[in-house]
Amino acid sequence: MVKKLILPTIFAFLAYGFWISSDFKEIAAGVAIFLFGMLALEEGFKAFTGGLLEKILKRTTDKLWKSLSFGVISTTIMQSSSLVSVITISFLSAGLISLAAGVGIIFGANLGTTTGAWLVAGLGLKVKISTYAMPMLVFGIILVFQKTKELKGIGYVLAGLGFLFLGIHHMKEGFEAFKDTIDLTAYAVEGYAGVLLFTVIGLFATVVMQSSHATLVLIITALSAQQITYENALALAIGANIGTTITAILGSISANIEGKRLAGAHLIFNMATGFVAIAFIWQLTGLVDSVSAWLGIADDNYTLKLAVFHTIFNAIGVVLMLPFIGPMVTFLKTRLPSPPAPHVSEPRYLNRAAFEMPDTMLAAVRQETLHLYDNAAKIIAGGLSLNLQDIRGEKPLEEVIHQSRSVIPTDIDRQYEDSVKSLYGSIVDFISKAQGRMSLSPDHSDELFRLRAAGRDIVEAIKDTKHLQKNMSQYILADNPYIQSEYDTIRLRLASVLRELYKVNLQGDNSAIILSLDRLKLDMQEYDHSLNNNLGSLIRHDRISPAMSVSLMNDSGYAYDVTRNLVQMGEVLFSSGELRLKAAERSLRLDEDEVSAVAEQ
Amino acid sequence: MNLRKLINRTDEYLRTEERKRKEKRKYLKQVTRKLREHEKSLKAQLEDCSDSELKKRLNKEIMLAHAQRKKGVKLIKSLKKKKSKSKTEKN
Structure with a gap:
């Protein structure tokens, strides 16, 4: 009920405001244009991804200082800490970064957001920025209509900046005109009551606009027009x-538990910093005066002093909270415990937060398909009457096969139903939703298609293993040593495929290692040739029956298909680089003829 | 940088085909470089190896990496050719 009333109330309030004051209308329009600029800016930055984000994240979040710097720089560039925190939540939900790294980024974002105050107070109010806004808008919109993704992206960024500048200009003009009719400083409240009251107003305004940057610009423009007092502005x-934490909290609703923990960390950090700032407001004001004097800022330049204050109190927050990142992570993990371990068939990475950016969506699908492969590998190993842990261990595979002489009862159909079918269904469903909801570039759509095909390869590999299993369970216990040895060779071949895939997955960011998967194709071709030669000799010397030879031929065909499917899957899933790098890797893979040519050398 | 050079560069950037080709070449170079390093390290491993099975496997991997690298170099060359062709057509 209350929810339904909020929007009409805001509309009614604004409409009344517009009716009684055209200046208020100009200020509100300025805010609206500014927020629209933020949306355009966000759209523009999304165009410049394509695996690049994953690459940057991997390199920049392995150490705390790096994640902190990432937060500072990305917020400075995008001029929106809310956007950075929502994107960080989607990174975390897609399993791209750790919680501690996420917290580091959020801390950095708080510091990065202070650059906005400097830009507006230092530049925005001194130069007539609307002069720059107009050409930016014109050039930006022309570029938005271009076909290429990059030019479109530049267009959105340019138009976004143009709208931001235009918005600031209108807010400034509105406040300037406003002061001729009403003096808002008459409503200033002094002392702690004023601090608390205006803190709540600032909080409320940001919750409504969902942008602290917009609030801050509003504060600075009002301050420059002397419509609010310096103390109240602080x-x-x-x-x-x-x-500003509201955006992260809202964003985390659709995220997994890690995303919720990050939103919690954001709230704790900003609340703690806020409390410290309120408690020591007078001391901080003194500090701001000294720093401003040292920087050569005039005593009555309150807008720049506000920027100094904003920077100091966020920097103090970072300094105070940095030593507590570890305990904070532990605290959040206890207060927001992980739900009971999901069933293997339940998706771990597919959540709506991943729809935030094409790259995070792709990362989530990739991680989930890897999860699908993990479930499938257990089934395939069981189908070969082997233990997956032994296959992935250090022991020579010949020894592993030799020691696994008994049949491990594996109901492949049941296990497929339990741990693969519904998970693959969830992945396919998620992909369809992503295609429907997001505007994806051809590169992203192609990658999504390949990921879905990788899932299908996994399913096919299980089905082929099932066909293999029947004869294999019979012949690995057979009295005939020749047929037993042939089936052990098939087991050895497939076990080595699973081991190789495991090793390659561990070093996925090296293109040469990914391409080394072609060796498995070569091995399989060589095995196929040698089996054909052996088969004739085995039949001629009556070592195996014709029925056995037919089974062996069929099953070596299935083994070949399992290998082909798994290698295809590995080539798509294990490579974690940029989309264009992946495309280059793909173009260097050898096809069957090229592999045959190498085999003949 | 003189004005003509600047115009040429901007024109090159704005021409999608050319930019895509350039990018493709950049990434292909990156992968072939990795393959060369991989091939080198495999050769070093082969020199120190005494196990005949492992030697066989390493030889196979070297041959594969070499074939992939050759494929890459060929692709890079063909992209370069296309570039010079389009330049001549323009002139």
Whole structure:
């Protein structure tokens, strides 16, 4: 009920405001244009991904200082800490980064957001930025209509910046005109009551606009027009800092538990920083005065002093909270415990938060398909009457096969139903939703198609193993040593495929290692040739019956298909680089004829 | 950088086909470089290896990496040719 009333109330309030004051209308329009600029900017930055994000994240989040810097730089560039925190939540949900790295990024984002205040207070108010806004908008929109993704992206960024500037200009103009009619400073409240009241107002304004940057620009423009007092502006900035966490909290609703923990960390950080700032507001104001004097900022330049304050209190927050990242992560893990381990057939990475960006969506599908492969590998190993742990261990595979002389009862149909079918269904469903909801570039769509095909390869490999299993279970216990040895060779071949895939997956970011999977194709071709030669001799010397030879021929065909499917799957899933790098890897893979040519050398 | 050079570069960037070709070449070079390093390390392993089975396997991997690298170099060359062809057509 309350939810239904919020929007009409806001509309009614705004409409009344517009009716009584055209200046208020200009300020509100400025905010709206500014927020629209943020949306355009977000759209623009999304165009510049394509595996690049994953690459940057891998390199920049392995150490705390790196994640912190990533947060600072990305927020400085995108000028939106809310956007950075929502994207970070989607990274975390897709399993691209750890919680500690996510917390580091969020801390950095808080520091990065302070650059916005400097830009607006230092540049935005001094130069007539609307002069720059107009050409930016014109060039930006022309570029938006271009076909190429990159040009479109540049267009959105340019138009976004143009709208931001235009929005600031209108807010500034609105406040300037406003002061001729009403003096808002008459409503200023002094002392702690004022600090608390304006903190709440700042918080509320940010929750409504979902952008602390927009609130801050509003505060700075109002301050420059002397419509609010300096002390109240400081309190508003503190409130905006706390209110900005709402975007992350909303974003985490659709995320997994890790995403929720990150939103919790964001809230704790901003609340703690806010409390410290409120408790020591007068001391901080003194510190701001000294720092400003040292920087050569005039005593009455309150807008720049607000930027100094914003930077100092966020920096203090980072310094205070940095030593507590570890305990904070532990605290969040206890307060927000992981749900009971999901059944193997339940998806772990597919959640709506991953739809935030094409790259995170692809990463989530890739991780989930790897999970699918993990389930499938257990089934395939069981079908060969082997233990997956032994296959992935260090012991020579000949020894592993030799020691596994008994048949491990594996109901492949049941296990397929239990741990593969529904998971693959979830992946396919997620992919369809992604295609419907997101505007994907041809590169992203192609990759999505390949990931879905990799899932199908996994399913096919299980089905082929099932066909193999029947004769294999019979012949590995047979009295005839020749047929037993032939089936052990098939087991050895497939076990070595599973071991090789496991090793390659561990070093997935090396293109040469991914391409080394072609060796498995070569091995399989060579095995096929040698089996054909052996088969004739085995039949001629009556070592195996004709029925056995037919089974062996069919089953070596199934083994060949299992290998082909698994290698195809590995080539798509294990490579974690940029999409274009993956395309280059694909173009260097050898086809069957080329593999045959190598085999003949 | 003189104005003509700047115009040429901007024109090259804006021409999607050319840019895509350039990017493709860049990534192909990156992968072939990795393959060369891989081939080198495999050769070093082969020199120190005494196990005949492992030697056989290493030889196979070297041959594969070499074939893949050759394929890459061929592709890079053909992309380069296309570039010079389009330049001549333009002139």
